[in-house]
Amino acid sequence: MPQSIFSIDVEDWFNLSGTGLEPPPSQWDRIESRVERNFRGLLELLADGGATATCFFLGYFTRRFPHLVREAVAAGHEIASHSYFHRLVYEMSPAEFHQDALDSRKLLEDISGRPVHGYRAPAFSVTERTPWFFDKLAEAGYRYDSSVFSARHQTGGLATGRYEPHSVQTPAGTITEFPITTARAERSSASCATLRCHRSKNTRVSKNACLRGQSSE
Numbered sequence: 001m002p003q004s005i006f007s008i009d010v011e012d013w014f015n016l017s018g019t020g021l022e023p024p025p026s027q028w029d030r031i032e033s034r035v036e037r038n039f040r041g042l043l044e045l046l047a048d049g050g051a052t053a054t055c056f057f058l059g060y061f062t063r064r065f066p067h068l069v070r071e072a073v074a075a076g077h078e079i080a081s082h083s084y085f086h087r088l089v090y091e092m093s094p095a096e097f098h099q100d101a102l103d104s105r106k107l108l109e110d111i112s113g114r115p116v117h118g119y120r121a122p123a124f125s126v127t128e129r130t131p132w133f134f135d136k137l138a139e140a141g142y143r144y145d146s147s148v149f150s151a152r153h154q155t156g157g158l159a160t161g162r163y164e165p166h167s168v169q170t171p172a173g174t175i176t177e178f179p180i181t182t183a184r185a186e187r188s189s190a191s192c193a194t195l196r197c198h199r200s201k202n203t204r205v206s207k208n209a210c211l212r213g214q215s216s217e
């Protein structure tokens, strides 16, 4: 089997946190969902390539489409959490964040039958406004995180100076952080895609954001 590092945030087209356009969760049941079709398309692509991925599920969709979690498990993919209702971390209190992260992990473990260790924050919303983030994540039972966006981002961005996987010590245990991949874009090497999302030369930009036209995460 080929080696791969790939992750999917399992959410829907209306999960637009930070844009002011995301409907409240109380309306989500009545909105057309495209996540089943699109997620299954990704699973087929991964199967064709003989690759596996980490699937960061929203708790809401885990509850609404539990069969998608089970299908991902059956195909050999890792299950992880993308929060419960896609709320921005910096718009929650520490207690609210802890409960949200705990609820989503427990639900995912109930549905998948597997331990859930990983977390990704909606829209990479871990910033200087959330200094308690890693403490609360460890208290909620997680072992690793992939939320830190080491470049400017509309709803995130945390200048840690660390761009490689590293450990974060907390009173509740160690969290291994896998920062979102970034690349330094120099004026002479900026690509067409890069130009869409970087604002000035010598800034760090996200490869993923560039490829996606800086859509919401």
Ligand SMILES: [Zn+2]
Pocket (backbone or CB within 6 Å): 009, 011, 015, 082, 086, 121, 122, 123, 216, 217
């Ligand atoms: Zn998201």
